[in-house]
Amino acid sequence: AQSVTQLDSHVSVSEGTPVLLRCNYSSSYSPSLFWYVQHPNKGLQLLLKYTSAATLVKGINGFEAEFKKSETSFHLTKPSAHMSDAAEYFCVVWLWGKFQFGAGTQVVVTP
Amino acid sequence: DAGITQSPRHKVTETGTPVTLRCHQTENHRYMYWYRQDPGHGLRLIHYSYGVKDTDKGEVSDGYSVSRSKTEDFLLTLESATSSQTSVYFCAISAEDRDTYTGELFFGEGSRLTVL
Numbered sequence: 223a224q225s226v227t228q229l230d231s232h233v234s235v236s237e238g239t240p241v242l243l244r245c246n247y248s249s250s251y252s253p254s255l256f257w258y259v260q261h262p263n264k265g266l267q268l269l270l271k272y273t274s275a276a277t278l279v280k281g282i283n284g285f286e287a288e289f290k291k292s293e294t295s296f297h298l299t300k301p302s303a304h305m306s307d308a309a310e311y312f313c314v315v316w317l318w319g320k321f322q323f324g325a326g327t328q329v330v331v332t333p
Numbered sequence: 334d335a336g337i338t339q340s341p342r343h344k345v346t347e348t349g350t351p352v353t354l355r356c357h358q359t360e361n362h363r364y365m366y367w368y369r370q371d372p373g374h375g376l377r378l379i380h381y382s383y384g385v386k387d388t389d390k391g392e393v394s395d396g397y398s399v400s401r402s403k404t405e406d407f408l409l410t411l412e413s414a415t416s417s418q419t420s421v422y423f424c425a426i427s428a429e430d431r432d433t434y435t436g437e438l439f440f441g442e443g444s445r446l447t448v449l
Contacts, residue, residue: 231373256437265337265423265440266376312375321366321438323375 225249226315228324235303236332243298243327245313253317255296257287260310260326269311272296283307303331336360339424339441347449352411354444356424358404364427365407366438367391367399369420376423382407414448421445 229244247253254273258266270281277289283306287298296313308331313324336359346352356365364383368376368391378391380399388399396418398410411418422445425438 258438263443265442266425266438267440268437271437321378323368323377325373325375 226313226322226324228311228313228327230327231325232328232330234330234332237305238302241298241300241303241307241329243311243313243329245296245298245324247294247296247313247315249294249315249317251317252291253315255287255289256314256316257281257285257296257298258312258314260312262309266312269298303329305331305333307331337424337426337439337441339422339444341444342442343445345447345449346414348415349413352414352446352448354409354422354424354446356407356409356441358407358424358426360426360428360439361404362426362428362439363404365401366425366427367397367407367409368423368425369393369418370423370443371420379409379422411446414446416448419446419448 226247235241256271257269259269260266269285270279270287272279272289280286285300287296289296310326310328312326315322338357340355366381367379370376377393379393379397380391382388382401385401400408421443423443424441427438
């Protein structure tokens with residue numbers, strides 16, 4: 223069985239400071255991993271995905287994530303938060319045709 | 334943006350009444366999914382379809398049924414709505430063969446259902 227854990231339900235950052243959203247997964251195999259973002263009253267939008275190529279993945283809007291197999295982690299980072307980054311973020315694992323969603327991390331950005 | 338339309342976007346209904354949510358896509362993608370989103374649970378799969386008239390259950394399928402008579406339409410039906418089915422429902426589509434390759438899911442904007 224596979225599962226995905228987002229370690230923080232809420233993260234608050236100041237505009238211009240780094241953002242770190244943590245995601246750990248459990249799987250007996252090497253899954254594909256995604257980060258999605260959801261702005262209020264909107265559907266989810268893909269930020270980036272890892273599918274067994276480079277372990278450092280760059281996504282849209284300056285986000286990137288690093289796949290660390292030894293730590294079973296796929297943490298999302300951004301060097302400098304913008305007010306428009308305020309949203310909910312979901313880590314998603316795909317394996318054998320099944321998508322498993324984390325519970326989400328709500329990001330608040332303060333001026 | 335992927336061409337996915339959900340209807341209705343908002344609905345309030347009473348316990349025991351039937352409800353049908355519609356997902357329409359213009360991408361001709363093979364796979365379609367219905368998820369529900371509840372605080373603290375992320376998204377949970379209700380049902381999915383891998384082709385016309387081909388559907389299967391997800392992890393929270395009790396109380397829900399689906400139908401797919403055309404590639405572009407995927408209907409989710411609550412035969413007799415209950416308050417526990419108050420949620421935001423998302424339709425998603427995916428082009429890839431889910432058993433051999435994965436790409437991304439494209440999501441609709443959601444349907445907010447309130448069951449009183």
